[in-house]
Every structure is written in C-alpha cells, then in structure tokens.
Amino acid sequence: MSTVTMIENGILNQHLIDPEICIRCNTCEATCPVDAITHDDTNYVVMADKCQGCMDCISPCPTGAIDNWRKVPAQQAYTLEQQYGWESLPEELPAERLAAAQQEPADLTQAQAVIAAAALASSASAASASSATAEPAFRAAAYGATVPPWSAAHAYTNLYGPKSPVTASVTGNLNCTEAGFDSETHHIVLDFGAMPFPVLEGQSIAVIPPGLDANGKPHVARQYSVASARNGERPGYNNVALTVKRVTQDHEGRPVRGVASNYLCDLQVGDQVQVIGPFGNSFLMPNHPRSHIVMICTGTGSAPMRAMTEWRRRLRKSGKFDGGKLMLFFGARTPQELPYFGPLQSLPKDFMDNNLAFSRVAGQPRRYVQDAIRERAVDLARLLGDDNTYIYVCGLKSMEEGVLLALRDVAQQAGLGWDELGSKLKREGRLHLETY
Incomplete structure (x- = not known):
C-alpha cells in the first residue's frame, strides 16, 4: 500500500495516533520503515505526505493508539501542528462533507498529486541511498517478531487506561x-x-x-x-x-x-x-521444556531479562520444569553502573551463562554486547540452529543494529543463511526487539 492508494475518489484515509491512550513509548517511530512518525513533547504524530499505509507499526504498539484512521478530503489532511495540539482524536467527518469534497475533482487531484509526489520523492531518495552502497541498508527492526512464542502464557493487556488508572x-x-x-x-x-x-x-x-x-x-x-x-x-x-x-x-x-x-x-x-x-502481548518467554533463552540487554533493558531469569530460577528450584539453556549478554559503561551486578554473580554457573560487557572502564578497551556476542560465536551458532531457541533484545535503540549485525555474522559464519533464518525467527516468534 502507498500514500496514493490510501486516497480514493479524493478522500484520504489518514493514519492518526490517539493521544489519549498513547504512552509515548516510541515503538511506532522506531518501527516505521519510511520515517513517517515523529513527536514533540506532547504527542506522537503521523506525516500524511510520508505514510504509505504499510501497517508495520500496528502490531508492536502496546496500547492500540497507533491503529486509528480518519477519512478526510485529501486537500484538508490534518497537519502536524493540528495533531500536536490534540488531547483527543477528532470526530469522524460527516458523510455529507466527504460527499461534497468528492465533487471537487480539480482541487482534489492537485492535492493528491502533492501527496503522491512527496511519497515518490521519499521512495526515490531511499532508492538512491540504497544504490550508493554495495548492498541494501540493513534494517534491524525488520526482524523483530510481533507474535509471541507458541508456548507463551496468555497475556492480559490494557486492564487500566489513562482515564481509570x-x-x-x-x-x-x-x-x-x-x-x-x-x-x-x-x-x-x-x-x-x-x-x-x-x-x-x-x-x-x-x-x-x-x-x-x-x-x-x-x-x-x-x-x-x-x-x-x-x-x-x-x-x-x-x-x-x-x-x-x-x-x-x-x-x-x-x-x-x-x-x-x-x-x-x-x-x-x-x-x-x-x-x-x-x-505487551508478544515480548513473552517460552514455557515449554528445554526451550533456550538468549537475552541481550543494556542498562534498564535488563528488567524483562531479570523477570524471565527469576521465573526460570523458581521453576528450577521447584524441580517441576526441565529448562533449557539461559545465556545473557549484558552491557553497561562500568560494573558499578550495571543493575543487579551483585545478584548476577551469585547465580549458579550451570543455571545461566553470563557475558558482561563494559564500555567505559579505565585502562580497558571499550567492549559492547555485540563484541561479546561475536566472542561466543560457536555456542551461539549452536543455539541459532536449534528451533527451541528464543532471543530477546532490550535496551537503547542505538544497540539494535549492532546486535542484529553480530547475530547475522555468527549465523553466516556457521553456514546459516541470515535472510532465511532471520525471517524464520520473526515468523515463529523467536526474535524479539524492545528498544527505546
């Protein structure tokens, strides 16, 4: 779908974000492949001249705020300034106003042309950027799953909204x-x-x-x-x-x-x-026996990893669950800034394989989680080839590309084609990205 095909008979089906239930998590902006979503200190908004209706941002949104549309005359699309000022979505336009707009083909054709030209210019720019390199740009977000593992427990979502906390x-x-x-x-x-x-x-x-x-x-x-x-x-x-x-x-x-x-x-x-x-209903852990979990995080991105680790620790203590391998790659600037550093050291070595990376230790070379991933290529390749392996990445957005490129390198060095493997991991809910 493109911006042009979102216009029918002079009426634009405009993509909008509901400010009342949006929690400003930045998932939509990070996911959009054409950079059609932006924000200010108040609202997240969609640029009508860039949005191509690809729907990539819909599933990752934790609240459903992104899944909203309004039919408007193409020449009267809601501007960014209008969207920034909203406290709630505008009402649907009356049918008679839309019908009247369809009677003005000349103006609407011109407006449609403006939007179409912007979309084509955006596409041409992207194509030019791609042709300038030896291979297409690597987009890490494209590999993030939007479905949970098949054995994940049922998640309850949106039980309490902004108006009823x-x-x-x-x-x-x-x-x-x-x-x-x-x-x-x-x-x-x-x-x-x-x-x-x-x-x-x-x-x-x-x-x-x-x-x-x-x-x-x-x-x-x-x-x-x-x-x-x-x-x-x-x-x-x-x-x-x-x-x-x-x-x-x-x-x-x-x-x-x-x-x-x-x-x-x-x-x-x-x-x-x-x-x-x-x-959230996709960034969930597997619950079937012998399922392996690879956790890659920085800073407070350790929160969901701590949750998964603690649940597996309790299951192990109960003796009622045959858990698979747990492997953690955890990055921080220094050991002093790494959350839960003490408790991590006390975990049994046969319970979790810890790999810590510090980027600002005096007298030491900078080391990031992607460096640790490459160092453990042999063990990771074995896990990547196992259909029971689930991978979770959480932390700053800046880590996402480096981590996925490191995983791609590990896979390719082991003779595993990344394009096929990456698509399979996404399709089966086995590679999850949560960056901000």
Whole structure:
C-alpha cells in the first residue's frame, strides 16, 4: 500500500495516533520503515505526505493508539501542528462533507498529486541511498517478531487506561547499582492489594507522575518494563518490580531532571502511585521444556531479562520444569553502573551463562554486547540452529543494529543463511526487539 492508494475518489484515509491512550513509548517511530512518525513533547504524530499505509507499526504498539484512521478530503489532511495540539482524536467527518469534497475533482487531484509526489520523492531518495552502497541498508527492526512464542502464557493487556488508572502502594525502593547519584538505578516494588493486575515476564506498565507539565497539562504516563516474575516480586503476592534509572541529563549530556524517573526513584515505602496497563502481548518467554533463552540487554533493558531469569530460577528450584539453556549478554559503561551486578554473580554457573560487557572502564578497551556476542560465536551458532531457541533484545535503540549485525555474522559464519533464518525467527516468534 502507498500514500496514493490510501486516497480514493479524493478522500484520504489518514493514519492518526490517539493521544489519549498513547504512552509515548516510541515503538511506532522506531518501527516505521519510511520515517513517517515523529513527536514533540506532547504527542506522537503521523506525516500524511510520508505514510504509505504499510501497517508495520500496528502490531508492536502496546496500547492500540497507533491503529486509528480518519477519512478526510485529501486537500484538508490534518497537519502536524493540528495533531500536536490534540488531547483527543477528532470526530469522524460527516458523510455529507466527504460527499461534497468528492465533487471537487480539480482541487482534489492537485492535492493528491502533492501527496503522491512527496511519497515518490521519499521512495526515490531511499532508492538512491540504497544504490550508493554495495548492498541494501540493513534494517534491524525488520526482524523483530510481533507474535509471541507458541508456548507463551496468555497475556492480559490494557486492564487500566489513562482515564481509570489503578492505585499501587510502594513496598520497596532500593538502589541496585553502586554508581553515584547521576547514574543510579532503582529497584522499585509496587503492590496492587486486592485489585487484579496479572502480569507476565516481558510485559510493561506505565506510571502517571503527579502534577502538571510546563503547559499546565497533567503529565503523560511513562512506560517501564516489569522486572519481576509472574507470581510477584515476592512469590504469591500481587506486586511487581520495576527497574528505573534516574535521568539527570539528556542524550546530549545537558542537565535535565527526568520527571517520571526522579519521581519514582524518590518514592518512599507507603507512597501511592497511579498505574495504567499492563501492556505487551508478544515480548513473552517460552514455557515449554528445554526451550533456550538468549537475552541481550543494556542498562534498564535488563528488567524483562531479570523477570524471565527469576521465573526460570523458581521453576528450577521447584524441580517441576526441565529448562533449557539461559545465556545473557549484558552491557553497561562500568560494573558499578550495571543493575543487579551483585545478584548476577551469585547465580549458579550451570543455571545461566553470563557475558558482561563494559564500555567505559579505565585502562580497558571499550567492549559492547555485540563484541561479546561475536566472542561466543560457536555456542551461539549452536543455539541459532536449534528451533527451541528464543532471543530477546532490550535496551537503547542505538544497540539494535549492532546486535542484529553480530547475530547475522555468527549465523553466516556457521553456514546459516541470515535472510532465511532471520525471517524464520520473526515468523515463529523467536526474535524479539524492545528498544527505546
């Protein structure tokens, strides 16, 4: 599908994002293959002159906010400025207005041509960029599965929305790194009491910070992966754990105080928090015997990996589950900044194969998770060739391409064609990407 085919008889079926249920997780923008989605401090929006209706962004969206459409006269498509100002989606236009617009072919043809030209220009630019290299650009996001493993447990999603959040109480908050204030990460436990809040490893929740933003509007919810097993951080209790890094600077290193992260890191036991969710129905772990799990993460991307590891640890302790191999590749700048560094060291060596990579250790060369992946090529190749292997990648968006290229190199060195293998992993729900 293309922008042109989204227009019929002068009417554009415009792709829009619902600001009321969007949790600003950036999944749609990261997934879009034509860069048609962007955002400001308020809303995520879709550019009508770029969107080609490919639907790649629909499945990964945890809330369904991305799956919205409005029929509008092609010459009157909603602008980015209009979308940025929305607090809710506009109503559907009356049928008579759409019918009237269809009676103006000259203007509509011109508008359609403008949109079509923009789409063609975008395609031509992409084609030119591709032809300038020896091979097509590698797009890591194209290999991420949008379906769960066949043996995954059923996930409940969207039980509580932005207009009806559930209240949780803080029952624990501790710093799980040895780093100083500017790099500290907290392990926070929230208890839901008698309110139903079933979650699985790999799902996420969103927290609504109290107060108003600079525009006098309530803060939007911030999303965090669950770091606890399905039966609670404390087994048998209705609670979940989060891994939250205190944000004190932006990506350019300029001082900034992250609204939600600092709010969460400063919580005291007994405080109450407004929560929506849970979200996610594909980044889930397999539950069949002898299934192997390869976990690749950086920083707070360790949250879902901790959840999966803890659930497997409890199953192993019960003696009622024959688990496969667990292999972890975990990156941080220094050991002091790596969350859960102490507990990781105490895990039995025959339970999980740990591979840690540090990029800012004084006197040491920079080492990233993709370097560790290549170092373990022989063992990883064996797992890649096993249909019971499931791979999970979580962390900063900047790691995604390097990790997938390393996996591709491992596969190809072992005689496994990556194009076929990568497609198979995606199709069978065995390669999951969650980057931000």
